[in-house]
Every structure is written in structure tokens, then in C-alpha cells.
Amino acid sequence: MPTAPNTHHSHLDNTTLALLEPALPGQNVLSIVLDVNPGSAPNQGGSLHLRAHQLLDAVGAPTALATAVMDDLDDAQRQTRTRLSFLWDDHGHVQRQTVDTQLELGETSRYGAPDLEPLHFALESSARVLLAVIDDEWGRLLSIHLGEITELYRLENVLETANTFHVHVLPTPDAQSLQSAAEEAPRNAPVQHQGAQQDGRFHHTLMTQVQRLHDVGVFEQLLIAGSVRGRAALRALLGPNLQGTFSGEFAAPGDATAAALLTAAQPSLLSLEEQRETAVLDEALERGMYGAGPTLDAAQEGRMAQLLVSGNGAAQRVWQDSSGQVFPEPPALGVSPLTGGAVTECTLRDVLPLLRERYGLHVRFLTGSRAERLDAHLGGLAGVARY
Structure with missing residues (x-):
């Protein structure tokens, strides 16, 4: 009886290809991309299993590899949208490299040379976007890339007796360059200002972080969300090099969850993608x-x-x-x-x-x-x- 596959999981990022490609053999690899989102309508009523069987049959996948793919579909803890799997037989033991992403990729299968094109498609078609969210109480910077949203920096405008604000730097363990840029920020630095001066310093401090992230190449495009006043204040502070990255804005509360912000940003992100593709054409x-x-x-x-x-x-x-x-x-x-x-x-x-x-x-x-x-x-x- 074949042993259970030895599986290695990773999340798609800019280092995935560099790490994955050397680990795969040159031939006899089953490459399969599946929409595994449990909340997706096309995956209800056994449809996912049926589509997987069809993709496996179409490429004549060996029984051991096909079985490993089908067994993986019963994983009830799946919380991703698309799963890319690469499987091969290593002297009777099934080996597998699996990459998960929140992007919507077309379902494909191949048996032979590893098919890395879906990964290239994802990496080469996704702009790195910085979302700046600001209202009277909060200033936040979030990275959006490859369907994922990550909060990098949070600035709280604490209007108390001392009229101070506090900096919160959030960890980003999966993005070293983002983490390095965020760590340049002052931590919990009180600033003594009153009224309009307080707000001005609040806006400038957030913009300083935007500029730092841009200087180290963290993002290509900038979206601004928040209150009407907050968005206007941040737009007014954009220097010449950041004006070229500004790609749109939308209303949102400063304390919205990251998931809610990603949903609210979708129309702007789609418009941004259309603009980028038109410009390159x-x-x-x-x-x-x-x-x-x-x-x-x-x-x-x-x-x-x-x-x-x-x-x-x-x-x-x-x-x-x-x-x-x-x-x-x-x-x-x-x-x-x-x-x-x-x-x-x-x-x-x-x-x-x-x-x-x-x-x-x-x-x-x-x-x-x-x-x-x-x-x-x-x-x-x-x-x-x-x-």
C-alpha cells in the first residue's frame, strides 16, 4: 500500500518560485490547480471532486498521485481560495509541494515537466498596493498583494488631556522588506501639540511612513481610504514621487477590519488593474x-x-x-x-x-x-x- 504523501505547504509570495523550482524534479510531476474554496458555489454537492477527477483523467495521472490529490480534497480545514499542488513519486513515496493563494486562478493540470505558469501568472499580474486609511482617530497602512491584506503600521490619535498620539507597529513575519521598513518607525512616541497642530502632526507622521515604505520599494500603487477630511489631508501631503503612485480613494471607517477594507477596496483594485493594463498596451x-x-x-x-x-x-x-x-x-x-x-x-x-x-x-x-x-x-x- 502506498504511504501517505510527504507534504510541504507554503503561501504564495515573491520568494515562492525561487524556493519551489529547485525542489521539483524535472519530469514526471503532476501539477494541478484547483479552486478549493469551501464557500464557493461551484464546489457544493461534490462538484469539486468531480472536476478534480476530470482534470486528473485528462492528463493520465498515475494512480498514487491521483489518490493523494483526491484524499487532500477531504481536508475540512481548508481556508484558501486556490490550491496549487505539485506531486511526484520518489521511490514509492509520494512527495508533494503545495502552494495556497487567495487569488482566483484558472484550474489546470499537467503530468510531465512541472507547470509553474500559474505561479508566474499570479506573481506577474498582481500590483503591490499600499492602502492608507485615515480618520480623526486612526491612521493605518496596509499592504495588499496577491489577494492578501497585511496591516503594517497603525497610528492612534489620542485626544486626551495631553493631546498625544501613539504609534503601533504590527509584525509582518512573512514579508521581510515590509517589516524592515515598518521597524524604522518611532514606537509609542508622545508628541505635545494642541488642536490643529496635533492633527497636522498626526497626518505628517502617517505620510512619513508612506514615504519610507515607498523608498524601500514596498509598493507600486497607493490607495487612500477613510473620512472625507482625512483623505483630503493625506492627498495634500503627497510629494511629486508619491503623486504618480496615487490610484484612487474610497470612504471607510478608520477602525474597519482588514477583511472589510479588502472587500471595500475591490472596485478600486479592479479599476487599478484596468488602468495598468491599458497603460502598458x-x-x-x-x-x-x-x-x-x-x-x-x-x-x-x-x-x-x-x-x-x-x-x-x-x-x-x-x-x-x-x-x-x-x-x-x-x-x-x-x-x-x-x-x-x-x-x-x-x-x-x-x-x-x-x-x-x-x-x-x-x-x-x-x-x-x-x-x-x-x-x-x-x-x-x-x-x-x-x-
């Missing part, structure tokens, strides 16, 4: 390449910094020779002009790992109307030039 038109042929040629000549892909690249066909060269159309007679050998038809998604590694490309996955625009008007593929 416009940039490709202004100083880049578009069309599958010109873009792939420029990418493989080292002239592209960023590749823009519709969806996850699974719908676009390409051809690859034994040297790894990628062609947008099959060469004449199916023979590579570089190697003289045959070429293999595959998807763009299949060759993205090699393009990243060989040419240092950052891949930007587009969705919604931006993906439709890329497909309909830009030849299905575009890129931003390196210089």
Missing part, C-alpha cells in the same frame, strides 16, 4: 512591438523588456525547434532555418519559462477588454522595448 504602441512575428523576433534578440500576453498564453500556437528558438508560424516544410531539424507545435504558455530565463523577460498577462484589444488589434502579442 499604450506603451507598447508608442515604443514597443506588436504582432506575433515582430514581437517574438524582438524578444529573442534581447530587445524586449516586457511581453504582453492575452490570458495565460494557452490559446496561442507557436513552433519551437531543438535549440529553443520560437516561431510564430511553422517554418517552410516544418524545418527550422537555424538547426535544420524539425519543429514542434506548442502553446505560447509552454515556451514562456524559457523566454523568461533566456532573455530576462517580464511577462504581463492581460485580461478582459485589454486581452480582446490585444487579440483583435495588436496581432495577439505585444511587447515594451528595453531601451
Whole structure:
């Protein structure tokens, strides 16, 4: 009887790929992405088990690995949205690396070389956002990335006899750079000011922390929430370098829970994603390449910094020779002009790992109307030039 799988769990972050990839064998790995959210309507009534069976059958997963996947679905303590699992047989023992994320990723499966594209899709499509929340009593800074929200810093405006305020720095054990930046803050430092001076110092202290986090590269975009007065005060303090990161605002109480703030921020986050994707498409038109042929040629000549892909690249066909060269159309007679050998038809998604590694490309996955625009008007593929 096969032994229970040896499982290693992790949460998706920017170090996941660096740690995961060396731990996986090069072949015979079952890679499967499943929506495991117990509160999701499509997962009710045994639907999750049925979809998992279909994904496993589609790739001919070995029985021991498929059984390990199905056994894991009975885990009632699951509290994540999407689970990415990588399983392989190590001399009769099932090994598994599991990554959990709150992002909504498409369900996929593969047996063979490890399929790390879902992780790349998540990491390369999620902006690092700082949410600043401020009202008369509280100033708070929260990081939003990869579907997770983490409170980094809290400033309490204590209007008592002494008119002081107090700093609270929250631990961030899973984000070393965020923790280092937060630890630069003064701790429980009383400030003696009255009335408007007190509020002014309160606002400036919170903005100082925003600037510090920006200086160490913690966030790319800034959202501001809170009361009307608090939001206006913080906007007025944005310097030139922070004005370019400001991406929107919304009303929220200063003492709202992190979960409530994440829910309230969703419309702004979706709008932000649309703005970022539109901006990068416009940039490709202004100083880049578009069309599958010109873009792939420029990418493989080292002239592209960023590749823009519709969806996850699974719908676009390409051809690859034994040297790894990628062609947008099959060469004449199916023979590579570089190697003289045959070429293999595959998807763009299949060759993205090699393009990243060989040419240092950052891949930007587009969705919604931006993906439709890329497909309909830009030849299905575009890129931003390196210089």
C-alpha cells in the first residue's frame, strides 16, 4: 500500500518560485490547480471532486498521485481560495509541494515537466498596493498583494488631556522588506501639540511612513481610504514621487477590519488593474512591438523588456525547434532555418519559462477588454522595448 504523501505547504509570495523550482524534479510531476474554496458555489454537492477527477483523467495521472490529490480534497480545514499542488513519486513515496493563494486562478493540470505558469501568472499580474486609511482617530497602512491584506503600521490619535498620539507597529513575519521598513518607525512616541497642530502632526507622521515604505520599494500603487477630511489631508501631503503612485480613494471607517477594507477596496483594485493594463498596451504602441512575428523576433534578440500576453498564453500556437528558438508560424516544410531539424507545435504558455530565463523577460498577462484589444488589434502579442 502506498504511504501517505510527504507534504510541504507554503503561501504564495515573491520568494515562492525561487524556493519551489529547485525542489521539483524535472519530469514526471503532476501539477494541478484547483479552486478549493469551501464557500464557493461551484464546489457544493461534490462538484469539486468531480472536476478534480476530470482534470486528473485528462492528463493520465498515475494512480498514487491521483489518490493523494483526491484524499487532500477531504481536508475540512481548508481556508484558501486556490490550491496549487505539485506531486511526484520518489521511490514509492509520494512527495508533494503545495502552494495556497487567495487569488482566483484558472484550474489546470499537467503530468510531465512541472507547470509553474500559474505561479508566474499570479506573481506577474498582481500590483503591490499600499492602502492608507485615515480618520480623526486612526491612521493605518496596509499592504495588499496577491489577494492578501497585511496591516503594517497603525497610528492612534489620542485626544486626551495631553493631546498625544501613539504609534503601533504590527509584525509582518512573512514579508521581510515590509517589516524592515515598518521597524524604522518611532514606537509609542508622545508628541505635545494642541488642536490643529496635533492633527497636522498626526497626518505628517502617517505620510512619513508612506514615504519610507515607498523608498524601500514596498509598493507600486497607493490607495487612500477613510473620512472625507482625512483623505483630503493625506492627498495634500503627497510629494511629486508619491503623486504618480496615487490610484484612487474610497470612504471607510478608520477602525474597519482588514477583511472589510479588502472587500471595500475591490472596485478600486479592479479599476487599478484596468488602468495598468491599458497603460502598458499604450506603451507598447508608442515604443514597443506588436504582432506575433515582430514581437517574438524582438524578444529573442534581447530587445524586449516586457511581453504582453492575452490570458495565460494557452490559446496561442507557436513552433519551437531543438535549440529553443520560437516561431510564430511553422517554418517552410516544418524545418527550422537555424538547426535544420524539425519543429514542434506548442502553446505560447509552454515556451514562456524559457523566454523568461533566456532573455530576462517580464511577462504581463492581460485580461478582459485589454486581452480582446490585444487579440483583435495588436496581432495577439505585444511587447515594451528595453531601451
